[in-house]
Amino acid sequence: MATLKELAKKPEYFTNGHRGCAGCGAAIVARHVLMATDGNVVVANATGCLEVFSTIFPFTAWNVPFIHNAFENAAATISGVEACYQSLKAQKRYDKEVKFIAFGGDGGTYDIGLQALSGAMERGHDMLYVCYDNGAYMNTGIQRSSATPKGANTTTAPAGKVEQGKTQKRKDFTAILVAHHIPYVAQAVVGDWADLTRKVEKALSIKGPTFINVFQPCRLGWGYEPSRTIEMGRLAKETCFWPVFEVENGVYKLNYNPKDRKKPITEFLKPQSRFKHLFKEENKPLLEEIQKDVDQEWQRMLKICEAT
Amino acid sequence: MVDKNLTVAKTGNEAMAEAMRQINPDVVAAYPITPATEIAQIFAGFVADGLVHTEFVRVESEHSAMSAAVGAAAAGGRCMTATSSQGLMLMSEILPIASALRLPIVMPEVNRTIAGPINIHCDHSDTMFVRDSGWMQVYCEDAQEAYDSVLMGIKIAEKAMLPMMVSTDGFIISHCMARVDLIPDEDVTKYLGQYKPETWLLNPDKKITLGGLDLQDYYFEHKMVAIDAMYKSKAIIKECCEEFAGKFGRNYDFFESYEMDDAETAILAMGSVCGTAKVAVDNLRKDGKKVGLVRMRVFRPFPAEELAKTLSNLKTLAIMDRSDAMSAGEAPLAIETKAALYGRKKQPKTHNYVFGLGGRDIKVEEIEDVYKEMLDFTQPEKNFDRKVTYLGVRE
Amino acid sequence: MENKKMGWKELPDADSMSAGTSTEFKTGDWRSQRPVFHKENCIHCLRCWVMCPDVSIIVKDGKVMGYDYDHCKGCGICASECPINKKVEFEKDKCAITMADEKEFQK
Numbered sequence: 136m137a138t139l140k141e142l143a144k145k146p147e148y149f150t151n152g153h154r155g156c157a158g159c160g161a162a163i164v165a166r167h168v169l170m171a172t173d174g175n176v177v178v179a180n181a182t183g184c185l186e187v188f189s190t191i192f193p194f195t196a197w198n199v200p201f202i203h204n205a206f207e208n209a210a211a212t213i214s215g216v217e218a219c220y221q222s223l224k225a226q227k228r229y230d231k232e233v234k235f236i237a238f239g240g241d242g243g244t245y246d247i248g249l250q251a252l253s254g255a256m257e258r259g260h261d262m263l264y265v266c267y268d269n270g271a272y273m274n275t276g277i278q279r280s281s282a283t284p285k286g287a288n289t290t291t292a293p294a295g296k297v298e299q300g301k302t303q304k305r306k307d308f309t310a311i312l313v314a315h316h317i318p319y320v321a322q323a324v325v326g327d328w329a330d331l332t333r334k335v336e337k338a339l340s341i342k343g344p345t346f347i348n349v350f351q352p353c354r355l356g357w358g359y360e361p362s363r364t365i366e367m368g369r370l371a372k373e374t375c376f377w378p379v380f381e382v383e384n385g386v387y388k389l390n391y392n393p394k395d396r397k398k399p400i401t402e403f404l405k406p407q408s409r410f411k412h413l414f415k416e417e418n419k420p421l422l423e424e425i426q427k428d429v430d431q432e433w434q435r436m437l438k439i440c441e442a443t
Numbered sequence: 444m445v446d447k448n449l450t451v452a453k454t455g456n457e458a459m460a461e462a463m464r465q466i467n468p469d470v471v472a473a474y475p476i477t478p479a480t481e482i483a484q485i486f487a488g489f490v491a492d493g494l495v496h497t498e499f500v501r502v503e504s505e506h507s508a509m510s511a512a513v514g515a516a517a518a519g520g521r522c523m524t525a526t527s528s529q530g531l532m533l534m535s536e537i538l539p540i541a542s543a544l545r546l547p548i549v550m551p552e553v554n555r556t557i558a559g560p561i562n563i564h565c566d567h568s569d570t571m572f573v574r575d576s577g578w579m580q581v582y583c584e585d586a587q588e589a590y591d592s593v594l595m596g597i598k599i600a601e602k603a604m605l606p607m608m609v610s611t612d613g614f615i616i617s618h619c620m621a622r623v624d625l626i627p628d629e630d631v632t633k634y635l636g637q638y639k640p641e642t643w644l645l646n647p648d649k650k651i652t653l654g655g656l657d658l659q660d661y662y663f664e665h666k667m668v669a670i671d672a673m674y675k676s677k678a679i680i681k682e683c684c685e686e687f688a689g690k691f692g693r694n695y696d697f698f699e700s701y702e703m704d705d706a707e708t709a710i711l712a713m714g715s716v717c718g719t720a721k722v723a724v725d726n727l728r729k730d731g732k733k734v735g736l737v738r739m740r741v742f743r744p745f746p747a748e749e750l751a752k753t754l755s756n757l758k759t760l761a762i763m764d765r766s767d768a769m770s771a772g773e774a775p776l777a778i779e780t781k782a783a784l785y786g787r788k789k790q791p792k793t794h795n796y797v798f799g800l801g802g803r804d805i806k807v808e809e810i811e812d813v814y815k816e817m818l819d820f821t822q823p824e825k826n827f828d829r830k831v832t833y834l835g836v837r838e
Numbered sequence: 839m840e841n842k843k844m845g846w847k848e849l850p851d852a853d854s855m856s857a858g859t860s861t862e863f864k865t866g867d868w869r870s871q872r873p874v875f876h877k878e879n880c881i882h883c884l885r886c887w888v889m890c891p892d893v894s895i896i897v898k899d900g901k902v903m904g905y906d907y908d909h910c911k912g913c914g915i916c917a918s919e920c921p922i923n924k925k926v927e928f929e930k931d932k933c934a935i936t937m938a939d940e941k942e943f944q945k
Contacts, residue, residue, distance in 0.1 A: 139884035139887065139888055140884060140900040143884055143897045143900060144900075147858075150860055150893060151860070151861055151865070151892045151893040151906065152860035152861045152863035152864065152865060153860050154863075155892075156911075157868060157891075157892075157911035157912055157913035158891060158911075158913030158914070159891045159913075160891070162892065163889065163891045166891070166893065179514065186656070187656050189860065190652055190654075190855070191656050191658065191860075191863075192655045192656060192661045193655075193855055193859065194862060195856075195858065195859055196860040196861075197652050197857055197858065198650065198857045199650060199857065200644045200646075200650050200651060200857070201653065201857070202514065202644055202654055203652075203653070203654035204510055204513050204540055205510070205536060207506070208506060211502065211506070211507035211511045211514070212510045212511065212513060212514040214507075214514065215470065215472060215512060215513060215514025215516075216514040216515065216517065216644060216645075217514075218472070218498040218500045218515055218520075219469055219514070219515040219518035219520035219522070220645060221498050222469040222496065222497065222498035223469060223519070226496050231645075231647050233645065250503060250504060250506075250507070251503070251504075251510065253503065254503030255507075257503070326919075328888050328889070354913075360914075361915070362913055362914030362915055362917065362918040364891070364913070364915055365889055365918065365919050366918065366919075543853055544853055545851070545852040546852075641851060642850075642851040642852045649856070650856070651854040651857060652854065652857060653852065653854050655853070660843055664845065667846035668849055668853075671846070
C-alpha cells in the first residue's frame with residue numbers, strides 16, 4: 136500500500152473547484168477512492184449531492200472518464216460500460232486495462248437504486264460499487280431514507296410533538312450485498328484513508344463485482360461544525376455504530392475492534408443537531424433503546440466474524 | 444438481386460432478431476416483455492451458439508436495459524435493446540437522456556397498448572407516450588419493412604447521433620409469418636461498417652465527463668442541440684433511404700403514398716392497418732372512387748412539409764390514429780398533421796378516427812366505410828364539427 | 839472564471855466536458871475562516887493533505903508548502919486533524935495550522 140508521500144505524487148483524479156459544502160464528506164470519499172486507483176477507471180455516478188456538486192456544466196471535478204445517467208441506475212449504467220469494454224476487448228478492438236467504479240449515495244443505493252445494483256451484482260460485472268452513506272437524501276434537503284438512523288430528525292420524519300424523528304431502525308444494507316455471494320464486500324468510514332484505500336485496491340484487484348459501503352458524515356444534514364467531518368466518522372467507528380469490516384468470499388473480518396474502549400453512542404449523537412431532541416429528559420428511554428440496538432448489532436457482528 | 448435462398452418466411456420478431464444477428468452489436472441489454480420477448484430470446488440463441496460477438500446483458504428490468512444501453516453506447520459500442528408497452532414506459536425516464544447524450548441506440552419496439560387495464564395487444568399508445576423523448580420513430584407495415592428498417596436504423600442513428608425505435612404492431616406483425624427477403628450477412632457487414640464514435644468514454648486519448656448538471660444557464664442550449672439534431676436527421680433519413688434503395692432495391696421514405704396521384708380522398712395512418720387499407724383502396728378504386736392512402740413511416744422526425752405537400756391537393760382526409768390523446772381534441776397523428784397543414788392555401792377537410800385500441804380488430808369494410816364517409820364529406824352541407832370518431836367501440 | 843457563456847452551436851459534442859476542468863472554478867470566496875500555515879511547527883505528515891475535501895493543501899516533494907486559497911473553503915478539517923495541533927492541544931503558537939477570521943485578510 137502506498138504511503139501518503141507516494142500518494143501525493145499522483146495526479147488528483149477528483150479535483151478542486153467542485154461545489155460541495157465546506158467540510159463535505161462525500162468529496163473526501165470520491166477523492167480517497169480514486170486515490171487508490173491508477174486513474175485508468177471509468178466512473179458512473181448516481182444523481183445526488185456528489186454528482187450535482189462535481190459536474191456543474193461546464194466544470195467537472197472528475198479527472199477520469201465519468202458518466203452520470205440518472206438516480207437509480209448507476210449500477211446498470213456502469214454495467215453497460217463494462218459490457219462494452221468486455222465486448223471490445225474480446226473483439227481485440229481495445230487493449231487498455233480499465234476498471235469500473237460506480238458511486239451512489241444511500242438514497243441512490245439503499246432505496247431507489249437497490250434493484251439495479253442487485254441486478255448488476257448478480258450478473259457478475261467486473262465493477263466496484265461504492266455507496267457513500269450519509270443517512271438521508273441530502274441533495275434534496277435531508278429527507279429520511281432507509282439508511283437514516285432511528286431517532287434522527289429529517290425533513291420528512293421530523294422530531295415533533297408526538298414523533299421523535301425516524302421511528303424505524305436503519306437497514307443493514309451491507310448484509311444484503313453479502314447475500315449476493317459476491318467476492319468482496321466491505322464497510323469503511325470517511326477519514327480512515329489507509330483502510331479505505333486498501334479496501335479499494337483490494338476490490339479492484341478482484342475480478343467480479345465488489346461493494347464498499349462508506350459511512351460519510353454530512354455536516355449540513357447532520358448539523359455539526361464542518362471541521363469535525365473526520366471526527367464524526369471516527370466516533371461512528373469507536374461507538375461501534377458503524378462496524379468497519381470486510382467480507383471476502385463470505386468470510387467476515389473485523390478491521391476495528393475497540394474491545395473495552397467501546398464508546399457510548401451518545402458521544403456520536405451529541406455533536407449532531409439531528410439528534411438534539413434525544414437529549415431531552417423525556418427521551419431518555421429512546422436514547423437507551425438506541426444504545427441497546429447498537430450493542431445488539433455489535434454482538435451479532437462479533438458472532439458472525441467468529442462463525443465465518 | 445434477390446437470392447432464392449435468402450427469401451424466407453419469418454415473423455416480425457424473427458426478422459428483427461435476424462437483423463440484429465447480422466448487425467452483430469457490441470452490446471445488447473434486454474428484458475422480456477410480451478410481445479417483444481422473442482426478439483431477445485432468439486438473439487440469446489445466437490449468443491449461445493456463438494453466432495455473434497455481442498456481450499448480452501440480461502438485465503433485471505427495462506429501466507436497467509436502457510440504462511445499460513446508455514452506458515454501453517456512451518462507452519463507444521454499437522448497442523441495441525428491444526421492448527414493448529410497460530417496458531417502454533419503464534424506460535421512459537432514460538429515453539431523453541439517451542437522446543441528449545446523442546447515443547445512436549437502435550431499439551425494435553413492438554407496439555402494445557399501455558395499462559390499465561393491462562392488455563398485451565396492439566395499439567400505438569406506448570410509442571406515442573414517448574414521442575417527444577428525442578428518439579426517431581419508424582412505424583413498419585410488415586416484417587420485411589421491420590427487417591430493413593432495423594438495418595437502416597443503425598446507419599441513420601449513427602449518422603444523426605440520435606437513438607431510433609423501429610416499431611411493429613404487436614402480434615399482427617411481430618407474430619405473423621410473412622415473406623422476408625434477407626440481405627446476405629457480408630453485405631450487411633459491408634453496408635454498416637464499424638461504429639467509430641467521436642466522443643466515447645473509453646477513449647484513452649480524451650477523458651470526458653458525460654451527463655453533467657446544467658443550471659438555467661445551459662439546459663436550454665443543450666436541449667437546442669438535440670432539437671436541432673432531430674430536425675437535421677430528416678436529410679440523413681432521406682439520404683439513407685436512397686442509399687438503401689440503390690444497394691438493396693427496396694424503397695422507403697418518410698411516408699408511403701398509395702394511389703395518391705389523382706386521389707381526392709385519402710386515409711393517413713401508420714402500421715399494419717395500412718395493409719388492410721390498401722385492400723379497401725383497391726376495392727373502392729374498382730368502383731371508380733378516387734381514394735388513396737398515405738402510410739406514415741417516420742413519425743419522428745415529423746416530416747411536416749413533405750406531408751403537407753402530399754396532402755394539400757386532397758378534398759378530404761381521414762386521419763386514423765391507433766392511440767388517443769385523452770381530450771386533446773384529436774389524437775396524436777391528427778394533431779401533428781393538422782398543425783403541418785395549418786395556414787396552407789390549399790388543404791383538405793379532415794376528420795380524426797381512433798381505432799383498434801388494445802388490439803381491437805379493424806376490418807376492410809370498416810375502412811371502406813371511413814372512405815365512404817369522407818367521400819360524402821365533400822358535400823358542403825356535411826357537418827365537420829365532430830372532433831373524433833371512435834371506431835368499433837361499443838356504447 | 840468563465841465570462842462568456844457558450845451558445846448552443848459552440849457546445850462540445852454529446853453533452854460532454856473535458857475532464858478535471860472544475861479547478862478553473864474558484865471556491866475560495868466561500869471562506870469565512872482561513873487556515874494559516876506555521877511551517878516551523880509542521881512535520882509534513884500530510885494528514886491535512888489527505889483529509890482535505892477541496893484538494894487545497896499544496897504539497898511539493900512530500901512537503902506541505904501552504905494552501906490554495908483559490909479553492910480552500912475554510913472548513914478547518916486540516917487544523918482539526920493535524921496531529922501536531924492535537925499533541926499541543928491546540929495551543930496557538932505551537933500549532934502547525936491555525937484558523938483565522940477571513941475578514942482579517944480582506945482589508
